[in-house]
Amino acid sequence: xxxxxxxxxxxxxxxxxxxxxxxxxxxxxxxxxxxxxxxxxxxxxxxxxxxxxxxxxxxxxxxxxxxxxxxxxxxxxxxxxxxxxxxxxxxxxxxxxxxxxxxxxxxxxxxxxxxxxxxxxxxxxxxxxxxxxxxxxxxxxxxxxxxxxxxxxxxxxxxxxxxxxxxxxxxxxxxxxxxxxxxxxxxxxxxxxxxxxxxxxxxxxxxxxxxxxxxxxxxxxxxxxxxxxxxxxxxxxxxxxxxxxxxxxxxxxxxxxxxxxxxxxxxxxxxxxxxxxxxxxxxxxxxxxxxxxxxxxxxxxxxxxxxxxxxxxxxxxxxxxxxxxxxxxxxxxxxxxxxxxxxxxxxxxxxxxxxxxxxxxxxxxxxxxxxxxxxxxxxxxxxxxxxxxxxxxxxxxxx
Ligand SMILES: NC(=O)c1ccc[n+]([C@@H]2O[C@H](COP(=O)([O-])OP(=O)(O)OC[C@H]3O[C@@H](n4cnc5c(N)ncnc54)[C@H](OP(=O)(O)O)[C@@H]3O)[C@@H](O)[C@H]2O)c1
Numbered sequence: 392x393x394x395x396x397x398x399x400x401x402x403x404x405x406x407x408x409x410x411x412x413x414x415x416x417x418x419x420x421x422x423x424x425x426x427x428x429x430x431x432x433x434x435x436x437x438x439x440x441x442x443x444x445x446x447x448x449x450x451x452x453x454x455x456x457x458x459x460x461x462x463x464x465x466x467x468x469x470x471x472x473x474x475x476x477x478x479x480x481x482x483x484x485x486x487x488x489x490x491x492x493x494x495x496x497x498x499x500x501x502x503x504x505x506x507x508x509x510x511x512x513x514x515x516x517x518x519x520x521x522x523x524x525x526x527x528x529x530x531x532x533x534x535x536x537x538x539x540x541x542x543x544x545x546x547x548x549x550x551x552x553x554x555x556x557x558x559x560x561x562x563x564x565x566x567x568x569x570x571x572x573x574x575x576x577x578x579x580x581x582x583x584x585x586x587x588x589x590x591x592x593x594x595x596x597x598x599x600x601x602x603x604x605x606x607x608x609x610x611x612x613x614x615x616x617x618x619x620x621x622x623x624x625x626x627x628x629x630x631x632x633x634x635x636x637x638x639x640x641x642x643x644x645x646x647x648x649x650x651x652x653x654x655x656x657x658x659x660x661x662x663x664x665x666x667x668x669x670x671x672x673x674x675x676x677x678x679x680x681x682x683x684x685x686x687x688x689x690x691x692x693x694x695x696x697x698x699x700x701x702x703x704x705x706x707x708x709x710x711x712x713x714x715x716x717x718x719x720x721x722x723x724x725x726x727x728x729x730x731x732x733x734x735x736x737x738x739x740x741x742x743x744x745x746x747x748x749x750x751x752x753x754x755x756x757x758x759x760x761x762x763x764x765x766x767x768x769x770x771x772x773x774x775x776x777x778x779x780x781x782x783x784x785x786x787x788x789x790x
Contacts, residue, residue, distance in 0.1 A: 410757065411438035411481040412748075413505075415496070417472065418442040418455035420587045421487035421510050424741035426467055427459050432745070433684050434752060435483070437467060441475040448472065458588055477503035482546075483757060485744050486510060489587075497548055504544035506757060508551075508744045512610055515550045515617075518626050522550050522617050524557060524743065525750040526677045526690050527564045530622050535756065537625055545758075549747055554739025555579045555607065555638060555647050556614040558731045561691060561714040561738075562651065565671040567619055567630065570663050571656020574725055575615065575634040578650045581607075582643040582702065585735045596642050607638040646702030647735045654725040665719060668727060669693060672716060683749040685742055687712040693719075700732035711737030712746070 412429070416422045417440035429437050441447065446454035452468030473479070475488075477500045484500050486493060486509040493511035500507045514520040519537035523529065535547040552560065559577055566572060581604060583590050595601060616629035655663050672691040679688075687709030693716055694700045700715035708715055711734040722728035733739055751757045 409434060409436040410483055410752070411436055412483045412485060413437075413439035413441065413481045414485050414487065415441050415475055415500070416487035416489075416492075417451065418446050419487055420458065420584055420590075420736055421740045423455065423457060423459050424736045425485050425487065425745070426464070427461055428685070428737070428741050428745055430461075430464050430467075434749065435745070437470075438481050439473060439479075440467070440470055441473045441480070443475070446472045447474045456588065477505060480505065482506065483748065484508065485741070485748070487741070498540070501538065501540040501546035501548050502544060504540075504546040506546065506748075506751065507548045508748050508751075509548060510551060510740050510744055512550075512553060512606075514548055515552065515610075516613055520548050520550055522552055522614060523747055523750075524552065524560060524618060525683070525686070525746050526675070527560055527618055528620075528622075529750060529754075531627060532751065532754065532756065533622060534625075534627070549751065551740070551743035551747055552614045552618060553607070553610045554585050554733075554735035555581055555636075555649065556611050556618070557739050557743060558647060558714045558733030559611070559649055559651065560615055560618045561733070562672070562716050562729070562731045563615070563619065563653070565675040565691070566653065566655065566668060569658060569667070569671045571658040572619075572630070572632050572653055573656050574654035575632060576652040576725060577611070577635070578637040578639070579607075579611075580639055580641045580643070580648040580650075582645050582647055582735050583640065584645050585647065585739070586640070591640060596640060599642065601640040602637075604638045604640055608636040611636040611638065643702045645734060645736060646706035646732055647739065648700070648702060649731045650728070651731055652722045652725045652728040655727070663726070665727075668719060678750075681750075681753055683746060683753065685712060685746040685749055689713060691716060693717065700730060702732060705732050706734040712742050714738065 412435045414422050414425045440451055449472055451470045451472055454472045457463040482505050484505045484507050486507055488511055490511045490513045494513040497507045515522045519534050521531040521534040523531055538547045540546045612634045619630035620627040675691055678686045692708050692713050699717045705715040714733045716729055716731050718730040
């Protein structure tokens with residue numbers, strides 16, 4: 392199988408040793424994506440797999456019901472699933488646990504000195520936990536330094552957003568930067584894989600639409616404003632925009648589609664045109680010079696056809712990491728409306744967490760055993776500069 396990474400041969404050869412990583416919740420939908428995406432990763436190697444008591448002690452190939460369309464790697468199939476305990480775990484943990492379990496378990500791993508890079512909603516809105524999409528708000532990673540475990544053991548928690556939030560925010564960020572955003576109205580059509588495995592019973596979803604996903608609308612609304620918010624001192628001030636989300640489950644396997652209407656601000660000092668919006672999306676390549684293996688070359692792709700994007704045809708753009716926008720047109724209620732599509736278990740989950748880990752490594756924050764310089768405002772200033780550097784595509788500050 393061809394390596395899915397954009398990393399050059401040179402960047403692979405300069406890596407003397409890969410970072411050993413662990414996956415918590417390795418047998419689930421997102422855990423399986425981690426295994427698939429980390430196979431042949433130039434910087435990270437899967438060294439530890441953990442799940443519930445139902446799975447621990449068994450070979451992974453027996454414990455997990457492999458649901459992906461690439462073969463389960465032999466080496467992984469033979470690995471024993473370990474109990475979910477930090478003793479003996481590597482210091483970098485990708486976590487794919489249900490929120491209730493994550494709430495209890497992730498802080499134990501952070502306290503034990505692990506960098507916990509989480510998919511769960513448990514700590515996304517905690518004031519001292521960064522909720523990060525590398526293209527959007529890298530500077531929020533400074534919040535790691537506000538976590539007590541960082542000073543005590545070097546460990547910390549970082550989260551990525553909900554799978555429906557991530558596509559929306561990717562499409563909104565370049566528009567917020569150039570024009571400002573005052574109101575957001577979004578309706579989602581979310582794939583069944585977003586509910587984990589076995590997820591929604593087939594009798595409930597086939598030939599049907601379910602207009603309710605527990606807590607999803609609240610998560611989408613709060614996370615969007617935090618991601619687009621400003622790091623002020625020790626916390627994030629959310630974007631001062633109004634937002635309303637409707638979330639629906641539809642009979643699609645992978646790929647969340649969203650219909651979005653927005654009212655723009657007046658940063659430009661004149662009416663925003665269709666070309667202004669298309670340029671903002673096309674020119675949004677904030678990670679371009681960082682050479683992160685998981686980062687897509689073009690994070691936002693515009694599909695000009697009248698009937699695109701569609702999940703089956705567009706979800707794998709940019710190896711599942713690009714967000715596709717289309718159907719841009721004036722809105723009769725707000726200013727503009729369009730459609731967004733993103734792959735929910737790649738860009739919306741495992742791929743998002745791997746990209747966060749790659750960013751952390753590039754910023755020198757992926758060695759929790761060595762707590763950082765804790766000179767307060769100096770460290771914060773440096774983190775904000777790093778975020779700005781990414782936003783402007785300047786990497787000289789990355790050192
Ligand atoms: N699916 C998506 O598109 C998506 C997108 C973004 C975020 N997320 C979030 O990612 C997390 C995982 O989602 P998922 O879809 O992968 O769920 P899932 O398929 O239900 O998998 C859950 C995993 O957690 C493990 N687990 C359950 N109880 C445990 C315990 N007490 N101790 C240790 N491990 C335990 C399970 O192990 P066993 O197999 O042993 O039970 C399994 O590996 C959730 O928080 C979800 O909201 C999912």
